[in-house]
Amino acid sequence: MKAFTKAREDLARERRELPWERVDKAYSFEGPEGRLALADLFGGLGQLVVYHFMLGPDWKEGCPSCSFWADNYNGIDVHLAHRDTALVAISRAPLVSIEAYRKRMGWSFRWVSSAGSDFNFDFGVSFPPGPREVPNYNFGTVKFGGEEAPGFSAFRRGDDGAVYHTYSTYSRGIDALNGTYQMLDLTSKGRDESGLPYPMAWVRRHDQY
Amino acid sequence: MTHQIVSHEEWLTARKAFLEKDEGFYQSSRRSRARTA
Numbered sequence: 520m521k522a523f524t525k526a527r528e529d530l531a532r533e534r535r536e537l538p539w540e541r542v543d544k545a546y547s548f549e550g551p552e553g554r555l556a557l558a559d560l561f562g563g564l565g566q567l568v569v570y571h572f573m574l575g576p577d578w579k580e581g582c583p584s585c586s587f588w589a590d591n592y593n594g595i596d597v598h599l600a601h602r603d604t605a606l607v608a609i610s611r612a613p614l615v616s617i618e619a620y621r622k623r624m625g626w627s628f629r630w631v632s633s634a635g636s637d638f639n640f641d642f643g644v645s646f647p648p649g650p651r652e653v654p655n656y657n658f659g660t661v662k663f664g665g666e667e668a669p670g671f672s673a674f675r676r677g678d679d680g681a682v683y684h685t686y687s688t689y690s691r692g693i694d695a696l697n698g699t700y701q702m703l704d705l706t707s708k709g710r711d712e713s714g715l716p717y718p719m720a721w722v723r724r725h726d727q728y
Numbered sequence: 729m730t731h732q733i734v735s736h737e738e739w740l741t742a743r744k745a746f747l748e749k750d751e752g753f754y755q756s757s758r759r760s761r762a763r764t765a
Contacts, residue, residue, distance in 0.1 A: 530749065530750070533746070533749070534746070534750070537742055537743065537746060538731070538732040538733065538734040538738065538739055538742050539731050539732070539733050539734070539739070540733070540734060540735065540736050540738075540739035541733060657747075658740070658743060658744050658747055659744075660747070675731075683731075683733065684739070686743075687743070688750065690751075691751060692750060692751065
């Protein structure tokens with residue numbers, strides 16, 4: 520366990536040393552308070568973390584797996600804020616769909632729509648319809664068949680007022696965000712998914728078990 | 729601000745280079761679980 524902790528800390532340190540890229544594109548989002556720029560999502564804080572939540576333009580419900588993940592980060596925004604970090608979920612669905620689903624699930628975190636913006640496409644979590652000729656997901660390592668995919672991105676507000684993209688992760692990279700899985704990893708049964716058709720076949724939205 | 733700021737292409741190259749280590753960490757813990765199951 521000490522080796523695991525050290526490996527995790529070493530990895531986090533190396534991650535913090537990765538270079539940043541300046542975000543110059545003027546992305547526009549819709550939140551309950553109206554149109555918002557990426558810089559507005561920081562809410563006056565120095566860092567912004569984004570969960571790329573799979574809720575497509577015509578979807579009536581959010582992805583069950585993203586909903587499972589959301590159950591694990593709902594309510595932590597107050598703690599993140601005390602480490603100078605804002606948390607926002609972003610989906611391509613219109614705000615009215617987001618608000619309806621959020622109300623159903625009882626979540627309180629900030630969630631905005633990127634409808635009409637290139638944001639989801641540029642950050643590798645939305646894809647045009649049609650067959651995949653080349654790997655399109657997780658930095659071009661995986662062919663993802665759907666039009667929406669999950670992910671996590673981190674941003675930093677520079678001393679110059681600009682927004683910088685510091686990190687994005689997809690696929691198994693978002694595993695660390697799920698406290699339920701981390702807790703199960705400490706039990707004798709573990710995740711107990713080996714006999715299932717696919718690992719997350721057991722997952723339902725929390726009002727559908 | 730002292731952090732290294734790079735172009736999008738350079739950012740992607742650095743991130744992809746880190747991907748093997750990043751992903752490998754999780755794959756390693758998954759293999760550990762499989763061994764102990």
